[in-house]
Amino acid sequence: MKRRDFIHLAGLGIGASVLPVPLMGNHIPAEALLEVPIDPVKKKMLADVALNTAKSIGASYADVRIGRYLNQYVFTREDKVQNIVNTESFGVGVRVISKGTWGFASTHDVTPDGIKRATEEAVAIAKANAKIQKEPVQLVPVQPYGEVSWKTPIEKNTMAVPVSEKADLLLAANAAAMENGANFVNSALFMVNEQKYFASTEGSYIDQDVHRIWPTFNVTCIDRAKGKFKSRQALSAPMGMGYEYMDGRKEGKLDGPGGLTHYGKYYDIVEDATAAAKQAKEMLTAKSVDAGKYDLVLDPNHLGLTIHESVGHPLELDRVLGYEANYAGTSFATIDKWESKSFNYGNKLVNLFADKTQVGSLGAVGYDDEGVKCKKWDLVKEGILVNYQAIRDQAHILGERESHGCCYSQSWSDVQFQRMPNVSLAPGNETYSAKDMIKDVEKGIYIIGRGSYSIDQQRYNFQFGGTLFYEIKDGEIKGMLNDVAYQSNTQEFWNSCAKICDESDYRLFGSFFDGKGQPSQISAVSHGSSTTRFNGVNVINTGRNI
The missing domain is CATH 3.30.2290.10 (PmbA/TldD superfamily)
Structure with a gap:
């Protein structure tokens, strides 16, 4: 699906x-x-x-x-x-x-x-x-x-x-x-x-x-x-x-x-x-948004989908290797970028990790479907691409001695293969709330909930909508907006990350029916984050761009 x-x-x-x-x-x-x-x-x-x-x-x-x-x-x-x-x-x-x-x-x-x-x-x-x-x-x-x-x-x-x-x-x-x-x-x-x-x-x-x-x-x-x-x-x-x-x-x-x-x-x-x-x-x-550059304040219930599409999928090793090309595309995050040990996925605020042990998450299990004990590992550390998601027959390609423990099958009748674990954005270290974040924005939009989206086959250029949109002006929410979607590419977007709320604001978003593979299988996966601000993102008016 x-x-x-x-x-x-x-x-x-x-x-x-x-x-x-x-x-x-x-x-x-x-x-x-x-x-x-x-x-x-x-x-x-x-x-x-x-x-x-x-x-x-x-x-x-x-x-x-x-x-x-x-x-x-x-x-x-x-x-x-x-x-x-x-x-x-x-x-x-x-x-x-x-x-x-x-x-x-x-x-x-x-x-x-x-x-x-x-x-x-x-x-x-x-x-x-x-x-x-x-x-x-x-x-x-x-x-x-x-x-x-x-x-x-x-x-x-x-x-x-x-x-x-x-x-x-x-x-x-x-x-x-x-x-x-x-x-x-x-x-x-x-x-x-x-x-x-x-x-x-x-x-x-x-x-x-x-x-x-x-x-x-x-x-x-x-x-x-x-x-x-x-x-x-x-x-x-x-x-x-x-x-x-x-x-x-x-x-x-x-x-x-x-x-x-x-x-x-x-x-x-x-x-x-x-x-x-x-x-x-x-x-x-509600009034229709004026297209232009805005600082975006993204609620975890919204940001989870952006993480899913721009981080979770492109860092699946089988996709990177081209195994998914016929069905769901490849990835811009190719092996040579990881081998360089300096590929800039985002700025230094951005720490993205995989974790199959997060309590309450959809992907939480003790052991994956090839008997590997589940764990947590870094994907992007201080903005730099440091790892992928790999299972037992892939890990040797990365020179690793153990699987990441992210193998899954939707049922007994389907063969198990590499599936996305919970992929999340680490919260900020300073005490900082969503209300504090709003106060620091002069011209912005606060986005809550998932909406329609589009992303290219390499998981690079994208457009995301949402459920609720609120105009932020001079540190205050002024009212609801309609027809909002933002456009960016994965590197540009994660490099525009300006502030992340602390752990008290950390929440999970989830996808109950995430599809992959041929024959297609579904899996369930969560993505955690705190409210996060991205500065100077291009916003279009979807009502005027049909």
């Missing part, structure tokens, strides 16, 4: 019909989502069937993933529940190296015989592929971890919360929007539980229980006399949390500039929907 999640899942209006097929699985009753997973002892026994079979027929390496993927989606519109979807996908994927070449096969027959047949098929595929393989696969070492487990640190399992309670909450948000002037509103709640077991011939048996949640909505207000309408989507961030995210606790909330509420660790969907209706009405009469 993409095109900004298919225009925010087609306005959420057509429910599950737009969802990627791998997320669907088999439809099951809601209570089946709480069935007890297979015991790790049995998983180990089944995994050993694959590992022993692979070694006995000539594989030099093998790993097996036993996966149970659970999804629940609730869709509503105004005062009605549109759809409730409960799915389960269960099966086994086996990946091997034979004669220096990868082979992969999968099966939904989770029995010793079914796994044995899939393993034999994977080895046969590897041997067939070896006839055209030019260089043997090189895996950097990984520590064998024995039998270990990891679980998303949740307080409330989303699957255990009654569907009626979830639907009632969405309908309450819809009602709040309608009571405050919305003409139309639809909302949705996406919940995912990945129960994943990994084992390899190198001695790891890893059991993981991963949870993610994404509440969202879209509110529309109409001026019938003028034939105009404006929409405002939710300012929630999808998170690697349980249902506690929906508690609306005040902890983690920030009172932003202009009286705007920002959501930190917890989210209040009713409060956000109320504000959305009022802001959508305000957009109908």
Whole structure:
């Protein structure tokens, strides 16, 4: 999926019909989502069937993933529940190296015989592929971890919360929007539980229980006399949390500039929907922006998408090497730029890092899908490109002795490959708030929330819109603007970074359905930042540039 999640899942209006097929699985009753997973002892026994079979027929390496993927989606519109979807996908994927070449096969027959047949098929595929393989696969070492487990640190399992309670909450948000002037509103709640077991011939048996949640909505207000309408989507961030995210606790909330509420660790969907209706009405009469150079104050809920496209994707090593050229482009950040050890990605304020361990993030797991313990590492240090994102069969290209731990597969039936980890901008070191930042701007625009965007195939030249835009003049917010988008290129943009708020303002943005690869797979990833200012950025008027 993409095109900004298919225009925010087609306005959420057509429910599950737009969802990627791998997320669907088999439809099951809601209570089946709480069935007890297979015991790790049995998983180990089944995994050993694959590992022993692979070694006995000539594989030099093998790993097996036993996966149970659970999804629940609730869709509503105004005062009605549109759809409730409960799915389960269960099966086994086996990946091997034979004669220096990868082979992969999968099966939904989770029995010793079914796994044995899939393993034999994977080895046969590897041997067939070896006839055209030019260089043997090189895996950097990984520590064998024995039998270990990891679980998303949740307080409330989303699957255990009654569907009626979830639907009632969405309908309450819809009602709040309608009571405050919305003409139309639809909302949705996406919940995912990945129960994943990994084992390899190198001695790891890893059991993981991963949870993610994404509440969202879209509110529309109409001026019938003028034939105009404006929409405002939710300012929630999808998170690697349980249902506690929906508690609306005040902890983690920030009172932003202009009286705007920002959501930190917890989210209040009713409060956000109320504000959305009022802001959508305000957009109908807001003035159109004058094109020109502005200092941009970017909220983390907006900046996360810019980080995703201008940093996360161009620093994927497989993209840099050209493996993604046919589907999603290449990267301007080529190997020679990294080898120079002096390539200026941004100015000295800019420190960008990858981290698969950030608590609450979408990408947080204990171990990746080839059994590597996850970690944090630098991508851009004080403005200089210092690293990429690489997995076991890529790390040797960078002269590194271990994988970065960012290998992922969307399901048991798809082969794992390099996927973007959480990529974030480090906060500033000085005590400095978003309100302080506004006071320091003479002519600027404050941008909140994601919007439409465009970026070239090398992830260099781009244009980004947003959800809410506010004019800043002489240190104060003067009112709302319409038709705002900014244009720049990746280097110019990150070199225009002028100030970053401190850690107290640090928040996560997320992408729940990030697409990559052929055949395409989706993954979920977060991007953290504090409110950040970029000086002298070119702003266009999208209403006058159609």
